[in-house]
Amino acid sequence: MKTTKQILCLLCSLVCACGLSAQTITGKLTDEQNQPLPYANVVILSLPDSAFVNGTVSAEDGSFSLNATASDQIIRITSVGYNTVYKPVQPADLGTVRLIPDTQLLNEVVIKGDLPRTRVKGDAMVTTVTGSILEKAGTGNDLLNKIPGVSAEEGSVNVFGSGAAEIYINGRKMRDASELEQLESNNIKSVEVVRNPGARYDASVAAVIRIFTKKPEGEGFGFNNRTGIYYRYNWSELNQFNFNYRKGGFDLGGMIFGMDSRDEDNKKVIQETFLEKTWRQESDLSSWVHTQNLAAMLSLNYQFNEQHSLGMRYNYDYTPNNRWHIPPLPTTVYCDGERFEESSSSGWQDRLETRHDFNLYYNGQVKGLNIDFNADGLWQDMKNPQGNARTHHFGRRRHTGTARHQP
Incomplete structure (x- = not known):
């Protein structure tokens, strides 16, 4: 059985390597009047997590070229003032892609000259x-x-x-x-x-x-507040309060930030290997995360003139809760269509952190020499407790792994 598993792993690696053969994606972007659209972002994202893989910017004539590394990827085309376009990586030649103006955004701004x-x-x-x-x-x-x-x-x-x-x-x-x-x-x-x-x-x-x-205008005290509420699988919220005091070249600023966020990541993975027998593994992958964060900042800056400025910044960051919970994840292995092995894994992980950092800087010019000085101090306390459990069922035998805790 051990030899069989090693062969399976080796063949899976070979299959993945074969699927990663690069191909060059080409195309040309135009606007609603069929004019070349330069400086648009063309990005390749992996699926299903939409992670960044590769990217380029369209040239003055709207053309672009970049490499895709796998078939399970997608192309995202974005340009300010236009609707986002998604394209598959196949066929490799996308031809001419016409971007349509974001009418809602342009209506808010009224004129396209504000691009x-x-x-x-x-x-x-x-x-x-x-x-x-x-x-x-x-x-x-x-x-x-x-x-x-x-x-x-x-x-x-x-x-x-x-x-x-x-x-x-x-x-x-x-x-x-x-x-x-x-x-x-x-x-x-x-x-x-x-x-x-x-x-x-x-x-x-x-x-x-x-x-x-x-550059801040006027003198005196000012403040603003930003609040956000989002929903993705569950509700998340944040609140940020900023304040500032200016007089002459002196600038005092501060910020208090709080966040309570919840998110999930769910996917299903199916892997097939063809030997003398056909092996198929089906896994359901899922994780939930709950993050709470409190941050604060205080900065002092003094600008002597256009050539000289001096300042400091202190940041405090506290994460009392960043818990990843992995519910029981079932995995089933089939051999020639018959159930061969079952397993289930679960676990949790918490990433707790307290951090203080301090920065002192000076920017200036002395006799044509640019000076960029930064001095930093950092104090950080991190904890990463975790635990997991695993259950196997093979044939008529059943094994249950004990949960373990690692501080």
Whole structure:
């Protein structure tokens, strides 16, 4: 039986390897007037989890080309002001794909001239957000996901053709992905995407995204509040309160954020292997997650002039509950159509975290020399208790695994 299982595993690996042969996907994008549509995002996502695989941006003539690695993938085409289009990876030549204007979005903005402008400036591709419909994108993460050549999904930001991006906000390196969710798109002035960072950045940095926010207007105290309620399998809610005080070059800002989120992931996996006998394995995979998070931020900044600014930022993040629950997951193995083996697994995992981080920065120019100084401190406490149980039924024998707990 052990030898048979090893053969099954080997053949499954070979089957997966054969299914991953790459093919080049090509096509051309046009707008509603059949004019070439440049700077549109063309992304390949895996199924069923919609994870990012590969991506590119359409050229000035609307053409694009990128590689798919498996048949169970899908193409997503997005451009600001147009409806999203999904296409299968087969056939490989998509021909001409016409994008239709998002009438609801354009009706809100009234004029199409408010679409964002993208241009090349030095080593970066710059997208102007101010005065465009990108101001209505939502959070900083939502905004980046609409920038040409960028994919931003749940805090993971990738630049097409380069990889994971290092992000800077007003010259300060972003240390926590949650900052993008706490940054509102209508406060962003422009976004610069650098695909080939130079010696200014560490050699391990594959890509850089520089976000510049709008310069605050007026002086005094101001505040705003953001509340969101979402439903996906269950209700989730968040609330964020921001405040700010400005006088002269001095800027004091703060934020309090709370979230209670629930989600699920359900899928069915069927795997077949053909030897002297036909083996078929059916598995139902499911997980539930409940996350509670509390975060706070306090920042102090002073801008001496256009060439010199100094500041600090303190972040507090507390996750008292991030529990993943895996209900009993049945797996059945068939041999030539007859039930051969059954098993069931269940478990849970909790990811608890408390974190304090501090950043001190200085940005300036001295005799033509650019200075970008960042000093960071971090204190973190993480706990990951978990437990699982497994039950087997093979022939007439039955074995039940004992639950175990790992702190």
